[in-house]
Amino acid sequence: MKKILYIILLLSPILLHAEVVEHENILKLKYGGVWQVDPYLSPLRYNGQWVGIGNEWWQSFSKHEHWSHVGTLDLSGLWSYNTPKSNRLWGLGIQTGWGAYHYWDWQDKGLQVLVGPHLEAELMARYLMSNTNKPYSMDAAVQAQAMAGVSWSFSGKKTSYRLRYLAYLSVIGIDFVPDYFQSYYELTEGVMQGNVRCAGLWNHQSLRHEITLDLQFPHSTWRVGAEHRLLHYGTQTMQFHRQQVNLIVGCVFRYKVKPAERFR
Amino acid sequence: MKRSFLIYLLIYLIALSSCQSKNEIESTFSAVANIEALWQTIDTKYCFVEEKDVDWDAIHEEYITKARLLESEMSDNKNYQELLFDLCASMLDSLKDGHVNLYSWFDVSAYSGWYDNAPTNFNSSLVFSKYVPSYRMSGGLYYGRLSYELTTDTIGYIYYSSFSNSCANIGGVLSKLSDCKAVIIDVRSNGGGDLTNAYTLAAPFFEHETVVGYWQHKNGPGHNDFSDLEELKVTPNQYVHWMRPVYVLTNRRCYSATNAFVNCMTNAEHATIIGDKTGGGGGMPLSYELPCGWMVRFSSVKMFNVNKESIEQGIQPDIRIDITNPSQRDDMIDKVILFTKRQAK
Numbered sequence: 069m070k071k072i073l074y075i076i077l078l079l080s081p082i083l084l085h086a087e088v089v090e091h092e093n094i095l096k097l098k099y100g101g102v103w104q105v106d107p108y109l110s111p112l113r114y115n116g117q118w119v120g121i122g123n124e125w126w127q128s129f130s131k132h133e134h135w136s137h138v139g140t141l142d143l144s145g146l147w148s149y150n151t152p153k154s155n156r157l158w159g160l161g162i163q164t165g166w167g168a169y170h171y172w173d174w175q176d177k178g179l180q181v182l183v184g185p186h187l188e189a190e191l192m193a194r195y196l197m198s199n200t201n202k203p204y205s206m207d208a209a210v211q212a213q214a215m216a217g218v219s220w221s222f223s224g225k226k227t228s229y230r231l232r233y234l235a236y237l238s239v240i241g242i243d244f245v246p247d248y249f250q251s252y253y254e255l256t257e258g259v260m261q262g263n264v265r266c267a268g269l270w271n272h273q274s275l276r277h278e279i280t281l282d283l284q285f286p287h288s289t290w291r292v293g294a295e296h297r298l299l300h301y302g303t304q305t306m307q308f309h310r311q312q313v314n315l316i317v318g319c320v321f322r323y324k325v326k327p328a329e330r331f332r
Numbered sequence: 333m334k335r336s337f338l339i340y341l342l343i344y345l346i347a348l349s350s351c352q353s354k355n356e357i358e359s360t361f362s363a364v365a366n367i368e369a370l371w372q373t374i375d376t377k378y379c380f381v382e383e384k385d386v387d388w389d390a391i392h393e394e395y396i397t398k399a400r401l402l403e404s405e406m407s408d409n410k411n412y413q414e415l416l417f418d419l420c421a422s423m424l425d426s427l428k429d430g431h432v433n434l435y436s437w438f439d440v441s442a443y444s445g446w447y448d449n450a451p452t453n454f455n456s457s458l459v460f461s462k463y464v465p466s467y468r469m470s471g472g473l474y475y476g477r478l479s480y481e482l483t484t485d486t487i488g489y490i491y492y493s494s495f496s497n498s499c500a501n502i503g504g505v506l507s508k509l510s511d512c513k514a515v516i517i518d519v520r521s522n523g524g525g526d527l528t529n530a531y532t533l534a535a536p537f538f539e540h541e542t543v544v545g546y547w548q549h550k551n552g553p554g555h556n557d558f559s560d561l562e563e564l565k566v567t568p569n570q571y572v573h574w575m576r577p578v579y580v581l582t583n584r585r586c587y588s589a590t591n592a593f594v595n596c597m598t599n600a601e602h603a604t605i606i607g608d609k610t611g612g613g614g615g616m617p618l619s620y621e622l623p624c625g626w627m628v629r630f631s632s633v634k635m636f637n638v639n640k641e642s643i644e645q646g647i648q649p650d651i652r653i654d655i656t657n658p659s660q661r662d663d664m665i666d667k668v669i670l671f672t673k674r675q676a677k
Contacts, residue, residue: 105352105353105355107353107355107356110620110621111355111356111357111369111620111621112356112357112359112621112623113356113359150359150621150625151358151359151625152359152361152623152624152625153625154436154437154621154624154625154626155621155625155627198435198627201616201617201618201619201629247549247551248377248549248550248551248552248557249377249379249549249550249551249618249632249633250549250551250559250633251549251616251618251632253527253528253616253633254549254562254633259562261559261560300352300353302353305552305553306355307353307354307355308353309352309353309356
């Protein structure tokens with residue numbers, strides 16, 4: 069019975085169809101630092117900067133009380149240098165996700181706890197400037213994640229606040245890993261045997277967590293926060309590692325959409 | 333149950349936040365660390381360690397000793413980086429491989445022994461002054477018709493100096509030469525470039541998709557850790573099929589992608605390879621960094637001919653010819669003229 073419940077929970081983003089009544093849309097900018105090791109390109113660590121723009125939209129379900137779902141879309145770019153400063157690494161990425169969460173409210177204390185499954189797809193293409201023969205690499209993965217969060221709403225003299233912590237932990241999925249010293253010629257020619265593999269906690273560790281503070285003024289809501297992302301995956305011979313810490317600034321739009329009226 | 337789950341989760345998260353790539357190396361200009369990293373890189377990632385006639389373990393001992401000496405006695409020398417570069421380059425030269433290079437911001441090392449003692453067998457000034465005085469250019473392709481002694485407008489000539497330049501118009505160029513009885517593809521002294529151009533240039537000479545060889549890459553640190561052989565195929569050109577004689581002219585300076593092109597053409601029905609053995613370079617080079625930030629280039633993908641024999645040491649021509657008087661005659665082109673005359677009779 070428990071297994072069935074888990075499966076239903078995992079599939080819940082697909083199963084939930086309801087009329088949306090509340091929307092929260094957040095447009096945000098991210099800027100921070102990144103450090104990474106891509107052993108396909110180089111054994112040296114590359115440190116640099118990360119910039120991104122993202123959109124996140126939350127919607128509650130009218131027919132499923134205490135359930136909401138969220139979609140995310142982030143575009144990002146990075147530029148970094150190896151530690152001897154002899155080479156540059158550029159990157160462009162896209163990340164999108166969708167999940168459904170159950171939440172518990174303690175309205176008298178302003179507390180809310182969220183738990184649910186989240187599906188995330190990420191592609192981060194990298195280009196090593198001074199590597200004439202093997203300049204490309206990428207992180208590519210589709211991951212089912214467990215998400216958990218807690219938020220606390222409270223009021224000040226003139227402003228309302230919402231402090232929220234969210235964490236996404238990858239559990240299982242698929243990812244792309246280039247073979248030990250496979251050339252990109254082979255990859256572009258379609259020689260990709262074994263490059264796409266099942267990934268789980270044992271070989272693909274990914275954690276993304278963020279803490280944000282929403283400042284609710286009378287006519288607008290602003291968000292500030294920080295995000296930490298850790299990605300570690302690979303094989304026995306090659307282990308890819310990326311960490312980033314970003315500052316977040318965003319604008320929150322909240323609105324309600326009435327269900328369509330029906331006339332028979 | 334809940335408590336133990338939370339403990340496991342906490343341990344997992346702590347372990348996750350402290351993990352790092354085991355492949356990461358520290359940045360340093362230490363001679364010992366760089367020679368060691370260079371040796372390790374070649375030992376575990378270079379695909380020809382077994383094929384080259386070199387005792388790689390003995391090389392390690394020899395160069396680690398030299399590196400220790402350099403580090404202890406010369407680390408304050410203002411030319412320390414140059415000395416370290418020369419030491420690394422000297423170690424790489426022992427592999428006798430034109431695809432092995434060391435790149436720093438102040439120098440590039442290259443092994444040239446694969447062609448140093450071979451005849452040049454090519455004089456481009458002679459070709460374009462006497463044999464093809466009138467020519468056109470399409471991308472990286474120089475083309476015209478042979479015009480020499482008794483021959484006029486019967487043999488097409490295409491010169492391709494580098495596979496880094498585009499040859500995408502090969503179909504169009506062959507269409508322009510469609511009145512010719514035969515065509516010469518001259519790739520002498522072409523040191524290679526983009527491998528995909530090798531297949532583009534070969535494509536019009538095949539009527540059907542053809543397996544022309546195999547490749548495999550290093551898939552582990554052992555000297556014999558390789559992936560399964562994968563087929564290398566030439567897909568015919570969509571618009572032009574040249575089913576008349578084609579003569580590929582080669583010399584010892586044909587390397588890398590040129591070597592791969594010549595390998596393709598050995599499988600073309602109407603092709604004849606004329607000239608000297610190619611220089612080789614049948615491995616696909618990739619690059620990697622050293623602790624000091626310099627880049628080392630080496631082959632990690634092996635390429636084979638259709639008989640699954642390595643083409644690293646070069647490809648023998650069908651007809652072996654050296655140029656005897658480079659300032660007066662091109663014996664290879666003369667041979668093509670002779671063949672064409674015979675066929676005309």
